[in-house]
Amino acid sequence: MNSRGPMQPYLSNSLAIRQEIQRFESVHxxxxAIYDLIDAIPDxxxxxQIREHVVCIE
Structure with missing residues (x-):
């Protein structure tokens, strides 16, 4: 039997989700700013094409 108990996977997922939210908020x-620069491109x-690359990076 797992000594960490049945809640451990949920706690790990919750922590991972919180960390991803914090990471996103830090680069937000x-x-x-990138999208503002893209809007200044006349073509x-x-x-x-640049927007598609930015989405992949996100």
Missing amino acids: PSIY PLIQQ
Whole structure:
């Protein structure tokens, strides 16, 4: 039997989710700044290609 008990997987997942939220919140302002810069690019095709790459990075 697992000595950590049945709640351990839930606690681990909860911690992982909280850590991911904190990570996202720390990069959140930079992501918005990137999208502001993308909007300044005159070529819509290049804008879209860069947006797709940013989504992959997120």
